Amino acid sequence: MSANCVFCKIISGAIPATKIYEDDDVIAFNDIRPSAKVHFLLVPKLHIDSLLGCENEHQALLGKMLLLAPQLAKQQGLAGFKTLINTGVEGGQEVFHIHLHVMGGGNQSRNS
Numbered sequence: 001m002s003a004n005c006v007f008c009k010i011i012s013g014a015i016p017a018t019k020i021y022e023d024d025d026v027i028a029f030n031d032i033r034p035s036a037k038v039h040f041l042l043v044p045k046l047h048i049d050s051l052l053g054c055e056n057e058h059q060a061l062l063g064k065m066l067l068l069a070p071q072l073a074k075q076q077g078l079a080g081f082k083t084l085i086n087t088g089v090e091g092g093q094e095v096f097h098i099h100l101h102v103m104g105g106g107n108q109s110r111n112s
């Protein structure tokens, strides 16, 4: 838990979000500014700033997130989807609690 982190606040219930999945390790909720018909964020409950802050000890957690993405995407009605992890200010990251974007629905262009 990091005091001023918006995703830690969602995890603790201090800020509302439209949750689509939760277990002991991760939470998934709809992005507040969706850039696709379906756009949710898959977020570990452990506060890690970004991919740059990941260590070997996070391997299972990162693998779990990647394996959950298609399961949750299917539950959201998607047959295909995009995934994105923005990393660092120069990588377009705005919220410094690592998260995986999952986006789909409609025709997705190849690189955006």
Ligand code: AMP
Pocket: 006, 015, 017, 029, 030, 031, 032, 033, 034, 085, 086, 092, 093, 094, 095, 096
């Ligand atoms: P980024 O850090 O650039 O990968 O993206 C952060 C994402 O978090 C953006 O797509 C925001 O729309 C989303 N976001 C920020 N605050 C909230 C919130 N309170 N609930 C849901 N999504 C949020």
Ligand code: ZN
Pocket: 001, 002, 005, 006, 007, 008, 009, 046, 047, 048, 096, 097
């Ligand atoms: Zn956090």
